Amino acid sequence: MCAVKDNNYQPYPLEQVRHIAYQLCYSVLFLHDNKLTHTDLKPENILFVDSEFELVYNSKKRRDVMRVAKTDVRLIDFGSATFDHEHHSTIVSTRHYRAPEVIL
Numbered sequence: 001m002c003a004v005k006d007n008n009y010q011p012y013p014l015e016q017v018r019h020i021a022y023q024l025c026y027s028v029l030f031l032h033d034n035k036l037t038h039t040d041l042k043p044e045n046i047l048f049v050d051s052e053f054e055l056v057y058n059s060k061k062r063r064d065v066m067r068v069a070k071t072d073v074r075l076i077d078f079g080s081a082t083f084d085h086e087h088h089s090t091i092v093s094t095r096h097y098r099a100p101e102v103i104l
């Protein structure tokens with residue numbers, strides 16, 4: 001798997017970040033269109049469909065770097081997801097990723 005830590009914390013290329021971000025936004029839109037709130041969005045709940053990677057030469061760094069071959073992702077862990085019409089706890093999400101407006 002080509003996680004950030006497996007690549008010495010080197011960032012993903014911008015085009016890959018854009019593709020991942022688009023999929024996440026689309027996932028949240030799908031949930032909201034269906035009157036659902038995930039309540040626990042965090043990096044641990046975003047998985048690559050295929051964890052294969054490839055070595056690509058980076059001319060700026062003059063060395064090979066790992067790059068995720070396919071950036072398709074899935075949003076997981078709907079255990080605390082709620083429908084809009086259902087009562088839900090005021091405590092949502094993992095504390096470290098909790099939005100400031102939820103804490104207030």
